[in-house]
Amino acid sequence: MSRIPIKIPSMLRGSVVCHRSRCGKANCRCATGALHERTVLSYSEDAKTHLVRLPTEHIDAVIAATRCYREKKARLAAEASANLAVYVAQLSDRSSER
Numbered sequence: 001m002s003r004i005p006i007k008i009p010s011m012l013r014g015s016v017v018c019h020r021s022r023c024g025k026a027n028c029r030c031a032t033g034a035l036h037e038r039t040v041l042s043y044s045e046d047a048k049t050h051l052v053r054l055p056t057e058h059i060d061a062v063i064a065a066t067r068c069y070r071e072k073k074a075r076l077a078a079e080a081s082a083n084l085a086v087y088v089a090q091l092s093d094r095s096s097e098r
């Protein structure tokens with residue numbers, strides 16, 4: 001069975017973090033200090049934080065995709081706030097005319 005290559009979206013919610021952990025095996029190198037490092041995508045859903053391990057070749061693209069989402073979200077929030085300020089000002093102008 002051939003595996004279909006995974007397409008990385010250009011925009012993703014979540015953040016890429018480096019996760020260090022012990023695997024729990026008593027005779028593993030991590031038991032004495034050298035923790036396992038893995039790069040994961042951390043995202044929250046249903047009020048829970050989920051971690052999914054990222055393949056090395058995906059890391060850069062996924063970081064870019066999460067950054068893209070943060071930037072778009074910030075821009076959208078700024079625009080909505082500006083709209084809100086204008087709208088609320090117009091409503092209060094109108095109510096003071098009475």
Ligand SMILES: [Zn+2]
Nearest residue numbers: 022023028030
């Ligand atoms: Zn280990």
